[in-house]
Amino acid sequence: MKTKLGQYKKFDFKRPNVIVSDDEINGFCLKIRERYKIDVEKEGTVEKGDYIVIDYNAYHDGEKIPEVSAKNHHSKIGEGFLIKEFEDSILGKKKSDLIEIDVILPDKTSIKYLRGEKVHFEIKILSVMERVIPTLTDAVVKSFKIEEINTIKELKEYAKDNIYYQKMMNQSANTINEIMRKIMGNSQVQLKDEEVNSLKDEIFEDFKKQLEKRNTNLQIYLSYTKKTEEELLEQCKLEAETYLTEKAIIEKIAEEENITFSNEEKERYSNYDQEELNQKLYQKVVLFLLKENTI
Template identity: 30%
Template sequence: MFKKKLLMGVLCITMAAVAFGCGSKKNKDEKSQTEDQTSDESAASKIKYNVDDYVKLGDYKGIEVAKEEAKVTDEDLNTAIKNILQSYPETVKTDKQVVEKDDTVNIDYEGLLDGKAFDNGTQKGANLKIGSGTFIEGFEEQLIGAKVGEDKSIKVTFPKEYGNKDLAGKEVVFNVKINYIGEEKIPELTKEFIKTYTNKDMTIDEFKEQLKSELLEQKKTTIQTNRIDAVKTKVLENSKVKEFPKGLLEAKISDIKKQVTEQAKSQGMELEKFLTQNYAGLTLEDFNKQVKTSVEDRLNLLLITEAITKKEGLELTDKEYKEQVEKYANQMQSTVDVFEKQYGKDSIKEEFQLQKTWNFVSEKAVEK
């Protein structure tokens, strides 16, 4: 509840539709905000042109790529298991009595605003590593020096931009009890751990086989991604965009700025303040430069892709779009309507078209 807000890269936001993984599951408030947005046609989609007038295509079939084999070694499997176990450390009680930085403490706490407990502000038996920055700023530091069994009152102030408007910018008091100081221990791979991790009853061997299968699929996906990237790089080098269609660059930049401005507005902030507070002091000037550079690179890719699409008759069909958008919406635990309004239907179609065309080019590549 009191974790510091994690920051995504600003270009992940501005080009959100490029890779939908930048999105996340929406809570109720976020969903209603998204549903209130309009899904107007983007400015860029209104600009009409003949792509053949702007692109000189080079070779895009028979591109040579390195041959890669998907396989999972024992070392790969052991590393994956080790990473899983390290992600679920057990906190073991120690005899230590005074809290120091980097200690893991087990605490009960109750948060009070104007003397009254507020929602989601109370928990018993919470494990907290001092100095991790997990809780609101100032909370962890004030526990240093506290003793096991001691009751301690801590005053902290929520950030002005905090998501809960009832708490944003407010000073609150947390009554905290130190239950014990623990140390993190990496668990063993047991049937009990596997049940907790997978919510399934399986033997250690069965778990390893399942994990190995998952790792193999990940390797295949990585190889395919690397293959497409390699092919794409060579095709972009072989081809040339003579110039951008009139007004297209400016329209794309406008669409992105509009998207980020709307996000700032949803948090009750002007764009400049939103960037400064959320992106380590990023100025509006630097933001504008980054957006322009990204859009220029993006347009270069889009126009060359469009030229290949037109030449090969690879235009995305309505059926393909429907199947893809339903799949992505389900993966993000959303609805198609909310998903389209979140990213913009034009941007989603653009991304699906990129996938279809470059999968085709990748299939025509030659392994050496």
Template identity: 25%
Template sequence: MDILLGNYKGLKANIPYIAYTEDDVNSQIATLLSGNPVRESKKGPVEMGDTAVIDYEGFKDGVPFEGGKADGYPLGIGSGSFIPGFEEQIVGMEIGEDRDINLSFPEQYHAPELAGQAVVFKVKLHDIYTEKAAELNDEFAVSLNIPEVQSVYDLKKHIKEYLDFQVEAKKADAAREQIYDQLLESSSCLVPPAAVDAAVEMQLQQMAAQLAQQGVALEQYVQMTGKTMDSLKEELKPYAQKQAKLEAILDEIIKVEKITVSDEEMDEQYELISQKYGQPLEVVKQVIPKAQLKPDLLHMKASQLILDAAEIIMAEA
């Protein structure tokens, strides 16, 4: 691959003012309070807004159907998470009560064999509780099990340190983007189609991993958005071309600067990955072989060389 390397030292980046506010701290606290609600058991009949802990099993024509059974399921009454009519018929039940719920699946239900069909759910109620946002106090702070957080003061300090880290990361990203754009503009490089295709596949893998964290498969996402896999690949191609060109330029800088990675540096990176994801070292080394990790580390060192040699100007408030 022929590369005409542009200037990669002494580049300049002007970073806009970035900071967090007290509102951001309060927003983080509010998220923690609502995300860790206080549960209060309740006596009497189920009402809208309660959470009912139930066993249920669905039957069609007297025969259990697949996916229609669960034990100890916490169902928010009024959440709309079950098919229409189910939650409404739970209202009024009391702990220990058994009830048959008769209803029909929606005509557009995703399982064709159940769409529009009349079914019966046999339900047993085990518990009822309500949830409310926790109160901000030292007891709540300790309950979060955050190292070194033993009070509200500690919690706010911890949040501010986290927001400081985020601000610095945003500044670094902004600087890196500007400097990379200058490097790409000043360098000439013909990227082979195979390298672009590989970059597209990498983008797809990263997207699939992010979607998996939300419980969504890549194929499902493509279908939901009305795209095809081919159209998604075309959508990703401009960024992939930019990424492939940048990697080729970094490879050239690695050659010119004679950048190397030692075994000790490889081991340190494996340790960091192991700690970050809470996985045994042996597992990390199996998932990320040295042949994959080494080029990534070389690119990281080349990027850092460029950033260290750049002039980064931070705007003031």
């Protein structure tokens, strides 16, 4: 594949005014923290939404029923996993409390001879926990395991970069398309037929899979759109050519402008596959093009 770049700078489009506020950064970090809630031992009584660990033994006519007994059973109160009367007896109790209760087992109980029967339960509460959003510390940030980010400062920089890029992309989508259209019009890219055909087939097969997910198929689609399979394949080929041309131009600009990953970024992206690395490089080149072509 040979690429000859034409003009790719100084097109003078209007630059979007992108500002990332502290509130946006904190909001981004909060969403991450919410995904990593932790269980914290609770001093008070059991409430709905709490997480408990219990031992319980079940007895029928004085005989212990191993199948309905358990040790170190974990459950969330209010989720409906426990029999209502059983769960209600735990509400308001606290760690180390012992509870005894008689429960009529439901008709859908898996053990047939116990369906509709009264069973006596002895319950011991081993632990009461509530799930909370962790306070940000460097240790907590490290536990997130996000791109090798280990400190609060790095997390906030990561948040700012992501928000800035997303806002820039949202506000600049049309500008980016126009910049790329001009660059592609000024440049020459010789594509390899085998690469184009391979990607064309991949796009075509992916399109058929998407149709199947929507409970339809290629024949129905062609009938509805009044297209032939050859026309659709030609459309897929055009998409493949456009994608490969843009990719070649992006890579060439990165080469010409020496747009690479810093040592810190290389370390951060060390576990990324090639597709993810290509996307990160694409982002850097797009931001460069926006900077060079907007005023």
